[in-house]
Every structure is written in C-alpha cells, then in structure tokens.
Amino acid sequence: MRKKNDLSRYNREIYSALDAITEAQKIAFSPILFQAVQCMRNEGLLSYLDQFNQQGAKIEDIYHNVKLSTYAIQLLLDVALSMHIIYLKDNHYVLGKVGHYLLHDEMTRVNFDFTQDVCYEAMLHLQDALKTGKPSGLSVFGDWKTIYPALSQLPEKAQKSWFEFDHFYSDRSFPLAFPHIKKLKPKHIYDLGGNTGKWAMYYANHDPDAKITILDLPEQIKLAEDNIEQAGLQSRISCYPVNLLTATVLPNQADIWWMSQFLDCFSEEQIVSILSLIHQHMHDDATLCIMELFWDRQPFEAGALSLNASSLYFSCLANGNSRFYHSKVFYQCLNKAGFHVEQDIDGLGFGHTLLICKKR
Numbered sequence: 278m279r280k281k282n283d284l285s286r287y288n289r290e291i292y293s294a295l296d297a298i299t300e301a302q303k304i305a306f307s308p309i310l311f312q313a314v315q316c317m318r319n320e321g322l323l324s325y326l327d328q329f330n331q332q333g334a335k336i337e338d339i340y341h342n343v344k345l346s347t348y349a350i351q352l353l354l355d356v357a358l359s360m361h362i363i364y365l366k367d368n369h370y371v372l373g374k375v376g377h378y379l380l381h382d383e384m385t386r387v388n389f390d391f392t393q394d395v396c397y398e399a400m401l402h403l404q405d406a407l408k409t410g411k412p413s414g415l416s417v418f419g420d421w422k423t424i425y426p427a428l429s430q431l432p433e434k435a436q437k438s439w440f441e442f443d444h445f446y447s448d449r450s451f452p453l454a455f456p457h458i459k460k461l462k463p464k465h466i467y468d469l470g471g472n473t474g475k476w477a478m479y480y481a482n483h484d485p486d487a488k489i490t491i492l493d494l495p496e497q498i499k500l501a502e503d504n505i506e507q508a509g510l511q512s513r514i515s516c517y518p519v520n521l522l523t524a525t526v527l528p529n530q531a532d533i534w535w536m537s538q539f540l541d542c543f544s545e546e547q548i549v550s551i552l553s554l555i556h557q558h559m560h561d562d563a564t565l566c567i568m569e570l571f572w573d574r575q576p577f578e579a580g581a582l583s584l585n586a587s588s589l590y591f592s593c594l595a596n597g598n599s600r601f602y603h604s605k606v607f608y609q610c611l612n613k614a615g616f617h618v619e620q621d622i623d624g625l626g627f628g629h630t631l632l633i634c635k636k637r
C-alpha cells in the first residue's frame with residue numbers, strides 16, 4: 278500500500294531497458310491480448326485450470342475438457358504463458374496470480390466488461406475525441422451529444438456493464454460515507470446526479486429522519502422513480518428532473534447537498550458553474566458533501582491506473598471534456614465557487630474521498 282499522496286512512482290523511470298521493451302510490446306499488442314483473454318474466460322479455459330490449484334492440468338486433459346480445437350487451445354495457452362496469466366510446472370499448466378484475479382476479482386471483472394461492452398469499439402475514435410473535445414466514440418451507439426441522456430437506451434449488454442461499473446465503485450463506499458453524513462443530522466438531502474437512486478434508497482433505509490430528493494436529467498429520472506416505487510420509498514424520496522448545466526434556478530430546502538461520482542462528469546469550467554449555482558441557492562448553514570474518486574489519492578497503483586484509464590472513456594464516450602481529477606483541481610473549483618473544505622476524508626471503499634464543504 279502506498280503512503281497517502283505518495284506519487285514518487287511517477288517521478289522517476291521504473292523500468293530497466295529490457296523490461297521497458299517488454300512493456301512496450303504489451304502495449305503494442307494490447308487490444309489483441311485483451312480479446313485473447315476474453316476468449317480464455319468465455320471458453321472456460323481459465324476456470325478449467327482454476328480447479329487444479331497449484332497442481333495444474335495436463336495438456337491432454339485440457340484438450341478433453343475445453344470445447345475448442347487443439348489448435349485454439351495450444352495457441353491460447355502459449356499466449357497466456359507470454360502474458361504470465363499461467364505458468365508451466367512439471368508439464369502441467371497452472372493458473373497464476375494474474376489469471377486468478379482475471380477470474381475472481383470483482384473489480385477486474387467489472388473493468389473488463391466495461392472495456393469490452395462499452396468502450397472497445399468506440400475507442401477507435403479516441404484521437405478525434407481528444408482533438409475536438411467531443412465524445413466521438415458515442416456514435417457507435419447512436420446520435421447523442423453526451424452519454425447521460427442515452428444511458429436508459431443503450432444496448433442491453435452495454436447498459437448492464439455501464440451500471441455495474443458505475444455502481445461497483447460507489448455502492449461499496451455508501452456504507453462508509455453514511456456515518457459521516459448521519460452525524461450532520463440531515464432533515465432533507467439533495468442527491469445531485471442521483472442516477473438509479475442507490476444512495477437515496479440506502480440513506481432512506483438507514484436514517485428514518487431524513488427525506489431525500491434526487492436531482493438528475495429527465496431521461497434518467499424514470500429509472501430512479503421505478504426503483505423507488507419498487508422499494509416502496511415514494512413517501513421518503515422524491516425526484517426533481519433538471520439539467521444542472523442549463524438550470525438557473527434550483528430548489529433550496531436541503532440542509533445537505535450530496536454529490537457522489539457526479540462532478541467527474543463535467544469539465545473544470547462546468548464544475549465551477551454547477552458549484553456556483555448551488556452556492557447561490559443553498560442555505561448559508563447547509564453543507565455540501567462531495568464523494569469523489571481522485572487519482573492522486575489511491576492507495577494502490579491499480580486504483581490510479583483504473584481511474585486514469587477510465588478517464589479516456591469520459592473523453593471518448595461520455596461527453597468529451599471530463600475525467601477523474603487530481604484532488605487539487607477540486608479544491609481550486611470549490612474555492613472559485615465560494616466554498617471551503619471543512620473535512621477531507623480518504624479511504625472510503627474502493628478509493629473514494631469525501632469532501633465536506635461549507636460556504637465561505
């Protein structure tokens with residue numbers, strides 16, 4: 278685990294020349310290798326090897342049990358050896374640690390499916406997206422300006438992988454953020470960008486004293502309303518359809534304005550504009566609570582890598598101008614909009630930070 282804010286790994290060369298040329302080949306072939314792993318997973322090759330733990334399996338047994346030709350199996354095994362997903366011990370193929378994570382680690386699975394089902398084809402448009410500041414890759418799904426109004430209409434597989442990706446990270450942090458919010462004794466919470474209503478329902482189920490209003494795009498709010506109705510929480514949770522980029526007026530009943538993984542959907546300029554709109558409407562003694570993923574606050578390198586890679590999804594598919602930010606960018610935006618940070622709490626769930634802010 279890295280020390281808090283230890284970014285020293287990024288301030289120096291970490292590879293020998295020999296390691297560097299291997300790393301460069303992994304990148305040169307990465308889309309091909311990615312699809313090969315997809316085949317190993319889908320065709321049951323990895324799970325077959327998994328049964329034998331450190332013993333591994335003989336090639337004849339693999340031929341017999343995996344429903345691919347001997348040609349395809351041998352080829353995938355050789356690729357898996359080169360990728361160090363598996364290794365050979367006494368002529369037995371053993372699933373290695375990377376193979377184990379590819380098969381069993383939920384974060385890896387969610388990231389993998391998101392890459393395959395949402396991003397893969399679209400990423401051919403990344404260069405255009407970076408040049409134009411538009412989500413050019415979104416054209417593979419339809420004719421939208423941003424992905425947000427399209428979420429409820431994405432093809433089934435893409436929609437499932439998008440929501441699993443989004444929920445995987447925030448769902449695990451809700452229980453850890455909850456006590457910090459409950460301590461503030463809220464009577465009414467606004468959940469900006471409340472999405473399918475997961476936080477609102479979690480909060481309502483754990484604090485009988487609070488009402489919650491979800492503010493989200495009209496296209497998105499229908500999904501939340503259906504979920505709230507199914508959970509029988511209509512008397513506690515209401516919805517307010519709004520485009521927070523164009524709105525000039527907001528309701529002002531809340532004592533907590535909550536945003537989870539929301540501001541990363543916008544450019545720095547847009548973040549300042551949304552925060553300023555909130556500042557203008559919220560009571561002077563209300564509290565702004567931002568739960569966000571910052572790449573510089575990740576305790577593990579896998580976290581920082583996942584966030585910086587996911588940011589390319591924002592460029593290419595989401596809206597062309599947003600990303601997972603460095604925490605200092607949020608501090609600057611909050612300052613510009615007239616807020617100061619009272620509490621800065623790291624390490625919630627899978628790498629979230631909670632910023633509890635007040636009007637200056």
Ligand SMILES: C[S@@+](CC[C@H](N)C(=O)[O-])C[C@H]1O[C@@H](n2cnc3c(N)ncnc32)[C@H](O)[C@@H]1O
Pocket residue numbers: 425426443444447448469470471472473476492493494497519520521522523536537538539542
């Ligand atoms: C990444 S999701 C946030 C999910 C949720 N808060 C969580 O923690 O899992 C972003 C949400 O912001 C909403 N959103 C995006 N642009 C918006 C806008 N201009 N106005 C209001 N909501 C917007 C999207 O519809 C989506 O529900």
